[in-house]
Amino acid sequence: MQKRSEVKVEETWDLTPLFESEQLFEEAIEALLTKASDIEQEFKGKIKSAQDAVNVITAYQTLYEALIPVGTYSSLSLSEDQTNDESQLRSAKVGQNFSKISAQLSFITSELLLLDEAVLTEAKGLAPQFEHYIDNLIKKKPYQLHPEAEKALAAFGTTFDAPYGLYNTTKLVDIKFDNFEVNGQSFPLSYNSFEGDWELESDTEIRRAAFAAFSNKLRDYQNTTAKTYDTHLKIEKTDSDLRGYDSIFDSLLFDQEVDRELYNRQIDLITKELAPHMRRYAKLLQKEHGLDKITFADLKISLDPTYEPKISIEESRKYMNDGLSILGEDYQNMLDRSFEERWIDFAQNEGKSTGAFCSSPYGKHPYILISWTSRMNEVFVLAHELGHAGHFYIAQKEQNIFNSRPSLYFIEAPSTMNEMLMANHLLSNSSDARFKRWVISTIIARTYYHNFVTHLLEAAYQRKVYEIIDGGGSVNASILNKLKREVLEDFWGDTVEITEGAELTWMRQPHYYMGLYPYTYSAGLTIATQVSQRILNEGEPAVQDWLKVLKAGGTKSPVELAKMAGVDITTEKPLKDTIAYIGSLIDQLEALSEELAVENV
Known part of the structure; x- marks a missing residue:
């Protein structure tokens, strides 16, 4: 099994549309922390009217859209090679900062749900694009805890996610398989x-x-x-x-x-x-x-x-275009872009996540992980x-x-x-x-x-x-x-x-x-x-x-x-x-x- 540094670049995904450099990634984290503090200062304890509700949801939407590429870049970097120390530490840092932001902004849901339902209905009228978001909030009201309890739980976000990280570390980093033998031949x-x-x-x-x-x-x-x-x-x-x-x-x-x-x-x-x-x-x-x-x-x-x-990777592209052409021209354009712009990680390398998955960060293009076997x-x-x-x-x-x-x-x-x-x-x-x-x-x-x-x-x-x-x-x-x-x-x-x-x-x-x-x-x-x-x-x-x-x-x-x-x-x-x-x-x-x-x- 090759190391990640040894695989062909053309068989890997290109993460630069998320961040062109590590410096820009770091700057994005700092910007998120600043934005979260600004939202807390501007809105905490002040959400009283339908317009206040619309304003805070709008601010949160902007922050949420900026969170996505940061989380995606961290996650995909780790998925391509779980043995990479830099990726492990980057993921841990993102998790810690996201937990901090989540705790800081937990007041948004708590304060919105303290409003009378008539006020929330008015907010939906002022901003119909948030109707689905507000309806989902209202459904959760019976299960909402005290604001301080919600804040505490949010702060433990990374800790609560730890079992999944431990599972992947055990599976993809610690377990080392020996070769097996059949009739004197080693595999x-x-x-x-x-x-x-x-x-x-x-x-x-x-x-x-x-x-x-x-x-x-x-x-x-x-x-x-x-x-x-x-x-x-x-x-x-x-x-x-x-x-x-x-x-x-x-x-x-x-x-x-x-x-x-x-x-x-x-x-x-x-x-x-x-x-x-x-x-x-x-x-x-x-x-x-x-x-x-x-x-x-x-x-x-x-x-x-x-x-x-x-089947070669290039041949698979023809199968995709032919088999899925029924879904129309826009869909075919998406298929072509996925190959041409390296949305797909085909490589097989040590430490790579098993199976296959698709990550679709909002505002960016999707990414696909697969380990291509030519079958x-x-x-x-x-x-x-x-x-x-x-x-x-x-x-x-x-x-x-x-x-x-x-x-x-x-x-x-x-x-x-x-x-x-x-x-x-x-x-x-x-x-x-x-x-x-x-x-x-x-x-x-x-x-x-x-x-x-x-x-x-x-x-x-x-x-x-x-x-x-x-x-x-x-x-x-x-x-x-x-x-x-x-x-x-x-x-x-x-x-x-x-x-x-x-x-x-x-x-x-x-x-x-x-x-x-x-x-x-x-x-x-x-x-x-x-x-x-x-x-x-x-x-x-x-x-x-x-x-x-x-x-x-x-x-x-x-x-x-x-x-x-x-x-x-x-x-x-x-x-x-x-x-x-x-x-x-x-x-x-x-x-x-x-x-x-x-x-x-």
């Missing part, structure tokens, strides 16, 4: 190489040996990681109790603007009704690869690995992250900073939509049975397995964890391992052998430090599946509806956004239809495999 191992290559390796002996070596190393750190996670959970529970929520679930779902019915439906229905389809897929993998048994370590392999092409499945990963980028690229043109970001429940709909559009494009451009089987298997193995199985089973496990915490309990490595294994065995039944080490997969996921996030992948993909079918059947009218949804940003609830796109998520029908669609894809895979087997006789 290198790291987090990124395992999740990007070895987990997908077609050679069964190498793949299973990599899984064993990877799991054995994780096991060495399970107790520290579990203690870190338990600390994070206790912070969430304490906050929920202090604010008077009925449960930790209600606390975490509050900002998502959905209730526990929608949350539980995703987990319960998929666990029950998708499992039989995915077990058929697992058996198909076993048959096509001639495996004596199929284990947890085998579930990520390609159905037809000899057919899967290697075709990375085309779908890149399309996914560009879905996030396109969403915020469009929303931020239309909405102010308070209105641009939708509920977490909806956040994965635009990303998974791009995966579906890419699949639709590939399927429509070939009638070859082997190619068609390869595309459909990629949809199952990447899009649906990742979002409807991996993340959904994380959500099922996470729910069990939160039930323990909500009841006043604690968790340790033994409990977390037991819960994870139970969830995996329940879903896969007797079809898949849950390999020793599979129970440790809870250690790999940073989403557990982001509230009730994992289940939202399946929620977003449910919406995306239904809308992508509309686009296939109806064409341009459905596309225009979808673009209107993207433009709406966070001005509407998830239910309202889905309805704009023609999907009613208040019922279980979209989810049931999506599960049935997955089943139909597996039907096609089985039929195509039989057809190809006959041809090859």
Whole structure:
């Protein structure tokens, strides 16, 4: 694994649009501290009228917009290489200063909520652009603490975020994987190489040996990681109790603007009704690869690995343009800019964050992190992250900073939509049975397995964890391992052998430090599946509806956004239809495999 200084510059992102120099970055922090003090001096204790409310929100908006590039620059610098001392210290400094500013300005929310609701309604009339912001404030009023308590909690912001930082330090800095051996040959191992290559390796002996070596190393750190996670959970529970929520679930779902019915439906229905389809897929993998048994370590392999092409970064650009062209000229311009202006960090290097993500700082262009392996499945990963980028690229043109970001429940709909559009494009451009089987298997193995199985089973496990915490309990490595294994065995039944080490997969996921996030992948993909079918059947009218949804940003609830796109998520029908669609894809895979087997006789 190369060091960050050794990778090709053209495969890295360019952070200079955020700050051209470290000096400008430092000056921006000082300016923020000065601005925060000015706002405190001008407004603290003086917010009495509707016009005062508008004035302080306007001042806060300006500060908030200046905070974003500072936080983004610090975060992305650390994500590209967690081993970099300068990035670690920069991140710590930003965290400390942001906590200071947050504590200093906590009076804004407290004083606004002390106003009579009629005054706040008047403020919305004076400044309609702040209506959404004020409405959200009013919703939080029952859970608002005394101003001094809010200030104290805000001051502890960095401390409360510490478990996530500790998790990443353990995972990306301290854990060092040894090479593993198969038949006398040594192979290198790291987090990124395992999740990007070895987990997908077609050679069964190498793949299973990599899984064993990877799991054995994780096991060495399970107790520290579990203690870190338990600390994070206790912070969430304490906050929920202090604010008077009925449960930790209600606390975490509050900002998502959905209730526990929608949350539980995703987990319960998929666990029950998708499992039989995915077990058929697992058996198909076993048959096509001639495996004596199929284990947890085998579930990520390609159905037809000899057919899967290697894709260069430049070739991926053509796939993006062709597959997503249906979204219009402005969207294509965004795609071109993302490559030409180095919005995307493709490099593989030591200390880089695992997986992939998109950061979309308001007022700047989005940034995407991915570790490019040249495997075709990375085309779908890149399309996914560009879905996030396109969403915020469009929303931020239309909405102010308070209105641009939708509920977490909806956040994965635009990303998974791009995966579906890419699949639709590939399927429509070939009638070859082997190619068609390869595309459909990629949809199952990447899009649906990742979002409807991996993340959904994380959500099922996470729910069990939160039930323990909500009841006043604690968790340790033994409990977390037991819960994870139970969830995996329940879903896969007797079809898949849950390999020793599979129970440790809870250690790999940073989403557990982001509230009730994992289940939202399946929620977003449910919406995306239904809308992508509309686009296939109806064409341009459905596309225009979808673009209107993207433009709406966070001005509407998830239910309202889905309805704009023609999907009613208040019922279980979209989810049931999506599960049935997955089943139909597996039907096609089985039929195509039989057809190809006959041809090859």
